[in-house]
Amino acid sequence: MGKVKADFEYDVVIVGGGPAGLSAGIYLGRKGVKTLLIERGRFCGAKNLFGGVVYTESIKTLAPEFPNVEPFPCERQVTEEGYLILTERGYVKLTHSKEDRTHSFTAFRAKFDPFLADVAQRAGVDLAPKTKVVDFLKDDDGNISGVIVDRPKSFFDSSPASISAKVVILAEGVNRVLSQKAGLYSRDFQPEEVVLSVKEVLQLPKGELEKRLGLKEDEGLALEILGFITQGYPGLGFLYTNKNSISFGIGVFLSELAKNRVRPYELLERAKTHPFFQRLFEGAEVLEYGAHLIPEWGYKGFPKFYGNGVLVCGDAGGFVNPLFKEGTNLAIYSGLLAGETAFLALEKGDFSEKTLKVYEEKLKESYFYKDLALAKNMKDLFLRNKHIFSTYPELLYEAMSLFFSAQGKFKREVIKEIITLIKKKRGFLGVLKDFLSFARLFW
């Protein structure tokens, strides 16, 4: 590998200060590796948005004392979690209580990521916020050997500064433009491969959140919402309780929004007219609105995870499992593996593909890679089979309405009515087919 001249020299440069980049940084910092993390936002988390729930297990890999940290970077512990299935006027709610009260917490990215950034800084990582990576630095052989940023070299020289690195870890998020530039992806993602989510943080008058949702002050609710919430388009809504506010959002495949010319924030407003949310959000004030893409290209759209002098992790690598609401923790786990691999390469003194290939091997052994391989056809199923988002929510609601409104009627008639309903809405063969195609995802 040829030597390059740069304005600053580091062993590892990490692009992106979200949970993936910070996790890689924390690992390397603790190993004493000279690491620089570059973040384009004003602080780590400034550009980030999620639902969102974080899981204690993955956070403990970075901060073992979590959740006993001050100041606490999360909102509420999740004590009730499940699904809310909506029809135009009604709903079916299916939730479970959580025994382990420290299992997961609701959080805000702009508050949680600074906590991880603090851990990284204490581990010895240099943070460079307000800085955007615009290109790679390459050696004589054309291998990546650093980055070029949109900051001047010095007070006297306004040309862009360069930073050399033996390994560049790309944790740039869903818009993986640098990973593409590095040749790890052969093409850009398609609108079918991402979900566009819009979210509002809604503040309720004091005490109302607990009253309206039947929670105590130290209890929290996490709901995934299916059906009318997306007007039948493939996607999901979500509702998470924070300390004094509610995170409420809707995500629909970008291709569906574009094709059907749907404004995502109109879906949000329309959902608020549903009796369930009308009651819940009465008198609520919008603290913040936001939007973000969720990478759902998954296994079929995976990149090459490594190249000469470069690794990719987090959203940029496609590490999101939408069905099980895993994003932040996959970012953490993949970031840690990228960190481990970079450290291994430094020990060996070889930063070529041959050594960095270990990263792919580590990924393939992980539970989340196997999960994503298992569910590789899920996105296609959701885009193809729209009954999941319209027919079944209605069917379930109507069947339950019949089942529980049967006074003065012979019960065999009620069951007959329910059977007729299923036949009319989807047909037994249809139900069987849908069930099999869903079951096949996991076998």
Added chain:
Amino acid sequence: MSSPSNQLARKNFLIIILGMNIDDKISSVKFYVDEEYAHLKIKNEGTCLRCETKPCLFFCPANVYRLSEEGRIIVAYQACLECGSCRVACPFLNISWDYPRGGMGLAYKFG
């Protein structure tokens, strides 16, 4: 299923009663606007004029893309939430897309 006229009535109801306005939503977001660098640009205006569906007027979560009275697309990049949708969902890939410069653009308080 509600009829199209019903749907329209409902939509009007929403706009009037709830004051649904994307500008109100955007005003809840903190921006450090980069007046010197427009990070979103239309590559070729003629392509937009020929584009029949103009989906950008709909899918953009910040309503960055608006139609002028003469039928041209106006880009209000100052309100951009930097999600990247327009980068891939423009049917002609006619948007030159970049992030704002380091430290500029959107800064979530919650996120």
